[in-house]
Amino acid sequence: MAGAEWTSLEESLEKHLPLLDLQEVKRVLYGKELRKLDLPREAFKAASREDFELQGYAFEAAEEQLRQPRIVHVGLVQNRIPLATDAPVTEQVSALHKRIKSIVEVAAMCGVNIICFQEAWTMPFAFCTREKLPWTEFAESAEDGPTTKFCQKLAKNYNMVVVSPILERDSEHGGILWNTAVVISNSGAVLGKTRKNHIPRVGDFNESTYYMEGNLGHPVFQTQFGRIAVNICYGRHHPLNWLMYSINGAEIIFNPSATIGALSESMWPIEARNAAIANHCFTCAINRVGTEHFTNEFTSGDGKKAHKDFGYFYGSSYVAAPDSSRTPGLSRTRDGLLVAKLDLNLCQQVNDVWNFKMTGRYDMYARELAEAAKPNYSPTIVKE
Ligand SMILES: NC(=O)NCCC(=O)O
Numbered sequence: 001m002a003g004a005e006w007t008s009l010e011e012s013l014e015k016h017l018p019l020l021d022l023q024e025v026k027r028v029l030y031g032k033e034l035r036k037l038d039l040p041r042e043a044f045k046a047a048s049r050e051d052f053e054l055q056g057y058a059f060e061a062a063e064e065q066l067r068q069p070r071i072v073h074v075g076l077v078q079n080r081i082p083l084a085t086d087a088p089v090t091e092q093v094s095a096l097h098k099r100i101k102s103i104v105e106v107a108a109m110c111g112v113n114i115i116c117f118q119e120a121w122t123m124p125f126a127f128c129t130r131e132k133l134p135w136t137e138f139a140e141s142a143e144d145g146p147t148t149k150f151c152q153k154l155a156k157n158y159n160m161v162v163v164s165p166i167l168e169r170d171s172e173h174g175g176i177l178w179n180t181a182v183v184i185s186n187s188g189a190v191l192g193k194t195r196k197n198h199i200p201r202v203g204d205f206n207e208s209t210y211y212m213e214g215n216l217g218h219p220v221f222q223t224q225f226g227r228i229a230v231n232i233c234y235g236r237h238h239p240l241n242w243l244m245y246s247i248n249g250a251e252i253i254f255n256p257s258a259t260i261g262a263l264s265e266s267m268w269p270i271e272a273r274n275a276a277i278a279n280h281c282f283t284c285a286i287n288r289v290g291t292e293h294f295t296n297e298f299t300s301g302d303g304k305k306a307h308k309d310f311g312y313f314y315g316s317s318y319v320a321a322p323d324s325s326r327t328p329g330l331s332r333t334r335d336g337l338l339v340a341k342l343d344l345n346l347c348q349q350v351n352d353v354w355n356f357k358m359t360g361r362y363d364m365y366a367r368e369l370a371e372a373a374k375p376n377y378s379p380t381i382v383k384e
Contacts, residue, residue: 121164272285
């Protein structure tokens with residue numbers, strides 16, 4: 001399984017395919033070719049100084065007579081943890097705040113309106129360890145914890161909606177933990193929060209040791225720049241989870257994630273892209289980068305040797321559109337900011353062509369699902 005030595009699928013294709021093959025492969029793998037954004041030179045300079053990758057692409061929609069284009073710039077941030085996992089908790093959090101601030105500054109230069117960070121961005125992805133301390137100390141109030149206050153400042157300074165996925169400590173309900181994304185308006189006010197609905201029980205993703213499935217349903221947030229929702233990580237394997245955000249009106253669904261190559265890399269390019277197609281919306285898939293090493297070894301419950309790391313988080317963040325086009329991924333190896341210019345009019349335009357919303361048989365599914373969820377249900381199987 002490739003780690004940091006393999007940069008990206010895109011780089012391999014560019015390097016090894018003859019031009020004509022490359023064009024056809026890209027057509028199939030990425031839909032129509034997207035225009036590269038002409039991002040400011042200072043932004044590239046700052047990204048290079050701060051040692052992160054910067055890429056920008058534009059999704060176009062057809063001109064309409066009655067509606068103006070609805071342009072929004074989204075920013076996706078992927079990063080390594082800057083400090084070792086055994087550094088003091090406050091130092092790890094501050095180092096991450098500092099790192100993210102430097103990336104958000106560049107996003108502001110690029111005119112980003114809505115930015116989203118990776119899942120549990122203020123901490124190592126330590127749920128593989130099943131240890132409680134010090135990891136539970138990274139949990140914060142979604143409403144007024146230090147990270148939310150930090151993001152409120154960024155949001156206000158840069159007139160940017162900030163989606164901040166954190167480990168939440170819910171003091172109103174017995175101090176329990178949740179895997180939460182806080183949505184902060186560009187005014188600096190906390191617009192609300194949403195929680196991870198599906199908790200993985202696969203490989204070393206032992207997250208059910210820490211928190212339960214989210215209880216907030218599928219909220220959609222009306223921002224100045226469009227209606228957004230957040231489908232946290234493992235929720236991307238559940239088509240109905242995407243569907244419910246879309247049914248509630250989401251035009252952009254962010255998918256902040258933490259996932260490793262050995263487990264999911266072949267699913268990664270498909271799932272968020274398919275969700276954008278199936279739901280006539282934009283999706284933004286974000287994954288962290290690198291290998292995180294822990295002090296104590298843990299087992300995967302599979303009879304194999306105990307180990308001290310999770311595996312390789314392969315980055316590769318991308319944006320997908322309802323017309324099946326998508327951006328290339330950020331690299332597998334570096335911190336990065338992906339800027340995408342979206343015209344939200346594309347959602348309705350594709351809806352009017354493909355009609356998935358109109359042809360979806362929601363009443364029939366709802367009836368059948370309601371029956372299937374009953375304990376005494378028996379499936380309809382027609383036999384000879
Ligand atoms: N963080 C998380 O839910 N990871 C689960 C693994 C995956 O969905 O690829």
